[in-house]
Amino acid sequence: MPTIHDVAKHAGVTPTTVSRVLNNRGYISDKTRKKVYSSMEHLNYQPNEIARSLKNKQSNIIGLIVPDVSHPFFAAFASQIEYYAYENGMKVLLCNSHLDPVKEKEYIDMMRGNRVDGIIMSSHTLETEQYQNVQSPIVTFDRQIGDIPYISSDNYMGGKLATELLIKQGCRKIAHICGNLQLNLLANERSKAFLDVVNVHNVEHIVIETDTNVFHNQEYQKMIRQLLADHPDLDGVFATSDIIAAYVIKECIELGIKVPEQIKVIGYDDVSIAPWITPSLTTIRQPIEDIGKLAIKLLSQQINKEEYVIKNQLDVELIERASTL
Amino acid sequence: MPTIHDVAKHAGVTPTTVSRVLNNRGYISDKTRKKVYSSMEHLNYQPNEIARSLKNKQSNIIGLIVPDVSHPFFAAFASQIEYYAYENGMKVLLCNSHLDPVKEKEYIDMMRGNRVDGIIMSSHTLETEQYQNVQSPIVTFDRQIGDIPYISSDNYMGGKLATELLIKQGCRKIAHICGNLQLNLLANERSKAFLDVVNVHNVEHIVIETDTNVFHNQEYQKMIRQLLADHPDLDGVFATSDIIAAYVIKECIELGIKVPEQIKVIGYDDVSIAPWITPSLTTIRQPIEDIGKLAIKLLSQQINKEEYVIKNQLDVELIERASTL
Numbered sequence: 001m002p003t004i005h006d007v008a009k010h011a012g013v014t015p016t017t018v019s020r021v022l023n024n025r026g027y028i029s030d031k032t033r034k035k036v037y038s039s040m041e042h043l044n045y046q047p048n049e050i051a052r053s054l055k056n057k058q059s060n061i062i063g064l065i066v067p068d069v070s071h072p073f074f075a076a077f078a079s080q081i082e083y084y085a086y087e088n089g090m091k092v093l094l095c096n097s098h099l100d101p102v103k104e105k106e107y108i109d110m111m112r113g114n115r116v117d118g119i120i121m122s123s124h125t126l127e128t129e130q131y132q133n134v135q136s137p138i139v140t141f142d143r144q145i146g147d148i149p150y151i152s153s154d155n156y157m158g159g160k161l162a163t164e165l166l167i168k169q170g171c172r173k174i175a176h177i178c179g180n181l182q183l184n185l186l187a188n189e190r191s192k193a194f195l196d197v198v199n200v201h202n203v204e205h206i207v208i209e210t211d212t213n214v215f216h217n218q219e220y221q222k223m224i225r226q227l228l229a230d231h232p233d234l235d236g237v238f239a240t241s242d243i244i245a246a247y248v249i250k251e252c253i254e255l256g257i258k259v260p261e262q263i264k265v266i267g268y269d270d271v272s273i274a275p276w277i278t279p280s281l282t283t284i285r286q287p288i289e290d291i292g293k294l295a296i297k298l299l300s301q302q303i304n305k306e307e308y309v310i311k312n313q314l315d316v317e318l319i320e321r322a323s324t325l
Numbered sequence: 326m327p328t329i330h331d332v333a334k335h336a337g338v339t340p341t342t343v344s345r346v347l348n349n350r351g352y353i354s355d356k357t358r359k360k361v362y363s364s365m366e367h368l369n370y371q372p373n374e375i376a377r378s379l380k381n382k383q384s385n386i387i388g389l390i391v392p393d394v395s396h397p398f399f400a401a402f403a404s405q406i407e408y409y410a411y412e413n414g415m416k417v418l419l420c421n422s423h424l425d426p427v428k429e430k431e432y433i434d435m436m437r438g439n440r441v442d443g444i445i446m447s448s449h450t451l452e453t454e455q456y457q458n459v460q461s462p463i464v465t466f467d468r469q470i471g472d473i474p475y476i477s478s479d480n481y482m483g484g485k486l487a488t489e490l491l492i493k494q495g496c497r498k499i500a501h502i503c504g505n506l507q508l509n510l511l512a513n514e515r516s517k518a519f520l521d522v523v524n525v526h527n528v529e530h531i532v533i534e535t536d537t538n539v540f541h542n543q544e545y546q547k548m549i550r551q552l553l554a555d556h557p558d559l560d561g562v563f564a565t566s567d568i569i570a571a572y573v574i575k576e577c578i579e580l581g582i583k584v585p586e587q588i589k590v591i592g593y594d595d596v597s598i599a600p601w602i603t604p605s606l607t608t609i610r611q612p613i614e615d616i617g618k619l620a621i622k623l624l625s626q627q628i629n630k631e632e633y634v635i636k637n638q639l640d641v642e643l644i645e646r647a648s649t650l
Contacts, residue, residue: 061386061418064419068404069394069400069403069404069407070397070400070401070403070404070597071400072395072397072400072597075394075395075396075397075400075403076395078394078395078403078419079393079394079395079421082394082419082420082421083421086428091418091420091435092418092419093386093416093417093418093419094389094403094407094417094418094419095407095416096404096407096408103411110416246601247601249601249603250600250601250603250605253603272395272397273598273601275575276571276572276574276575276598276602277601277602277603278574278575278578278602278603280575
């Protein structure tokens with residue numbers, strides 16, 4: 001177990017300086033601060049005095065890491081997190097990671113520096129090692145990283161419900177548009193369920209992986225247009241988000257393809273836009289309010305050294321609207 | 326000018342305790358902290374030592390107050406603010422005020438306590454007095470409060486462009502759906518422009534004010550359904566947000582009213598949903614990226630004691646799509 005002296009030696013500073021960095025007292029140059037943090041990280045140093053007096057030193061600020069809050073799902077997620085954090089006397093520091101691991105790391109460093117009490121992480125970054133060595137309160141959404149408690153909705157059930165509905169409604173050639181399956185997201189279970197169901201029913205199918213960072217509109221449009229051109233006999237689409245489903249419907253309308261008569265479309269999330277789309281969008285609802293509430297609960301339990309559950313899976317719900325009639 | 330001793334006397338604590346609260350050092354109970362803040366506020370105390378050493382004591386955290394980040398416009402706004410804040414080495418504390426003045430006040434108190442360096446305020450709260458006595462960095466969006474620097478897009482021009490387009494396209498009876506005009510929002514200029522233009526052109530018109538806190542879907546639907554029932558000869562709608570315009574289009578479709586053939590619809594903001602709606606939505610674009618960048622610039626200028634401009638008005642742009650053809 002490394003001590004404050006080991007850190008000081010490694011960083012080439014005095015133990016007093018390390019202590020100052022830890023307690024955020026007195027003037028410390030950014031350069032020194034970084035050096036100390038870097039040594040702490042290298043040695044995986046856990047400052048005991050901070051752990052012991054955590055309750056008194058709480059900042060009552062938590063970090064929330066999302067890919068981009070301008071995405072409707074994460075906007076709703078952030079809104080719920082802030083709501084329940086506030087109810088528990090905590091404030092929320094917002095980080096749009098834009099899949100930038102360096103940016104995420106700064107928030108982890110803030111946690112080490114005791115400037116945030118914990119982190120709720122809902123990012124799609126590839127690098128997750130940096131989270132694993134942090135013995136501080138973290139909750140992830142849709143990511144399973146080591147022993148860190150996580151929340152997900154029942155993605156397999158969501159994928160199953162969506163695919164079975166399309167088949168029940170008569171679809172015989174279904175495209176599934178999903179995220180990058182290389183990323184170890186729990187949302188990948190939706191795609192697994194899709195494949196299981198189409199294979200059981202022996203239904204022709206196509207799987208299209210979108211790029212990691214495709215929150216950009218033109219990319220979606222191009223990809224969907226290509227899909228519709230390549231497969232004129234397509235009669236069903238299961239998209240992994242309502243946003244992608246909205247683009248599918250829009251492209252269909254522009255190409256004169258009737259939804260739901262020619263192609264039935266189902267989305268995922270049930271974000272606020274789903275009912276505005278014409279035809280209104282059938283989707284799988286994630287219980288975003290329960291997710292927000294539970295994330296705060298899991299974080300509080302860790303901060304207060306209470307017991308908590310590691311695996312937290314919430315139910316999804318099929319919301320049938322006009323796009324699959 | 327009140328001193329630390331006046332504050333201590335008023336709060337019934339020692340000057341050392343006031344100093345501890347100010348510097349966020351040592352253990353202070355929540356009760357004492359609140360008492361000290363309350364006395365500081367009552368006496369309008371400005372701690373000199375903090376003002377003098379602001380640069381060293383910066384938290385590099387700014388507060389962002391929005392009505393609700395789950396609204397697409399404010400989601401995009403928050404995303405831009407966070408982007409430019411990060412570029413300037415600052416992190417963003419997110420507050421959904423939900424029009425709760427008590428909640429907003431806590432952020433102002435954090436600023437007094439030096440826990441945030443400044444606030445970007447884009448709320449619709451009725452009470453604005455509490456902002457006026459704070460001699461700390463604040464930037465408002467679409468609110469003009471005393472001498473606090475503010476940003477708005479050219480709301481009058483936006484309202485003018487929208488109304489003139491509807492008239493040019495042949496509308497002879499136009500409804501304008503706007504926010505609560507009792508609130509002293511700069512967005513009210515859109516409604517002023519609407520009235521000026523319809524009066525110049527002698528066009529029949531209706532103005533509908535939505536309630537302060539109507540971000541709720543059912544309310545919009547009911548209100549629009551009533552409007553369409555009361556005025557079967559309506560042929561144009563200028564809504565003060567894309568969300569409201571989306572609801573107008575949705576209700577029209579459900580009632581068998583053709584957009585744009587029977588009723589032309591124009592929204593405001595150009596949030597991400599505008600192009601997904603069918604027919605795609607004509608709107609007035611607010612330059613959200615420039616707004617976010619400028620807000621951070623104005624805040625940084627204040628934090629760094631540089632000169633800044635109080636009135637900042639940015640240009641809007643008419644984006645013509647299918648809903649007004």
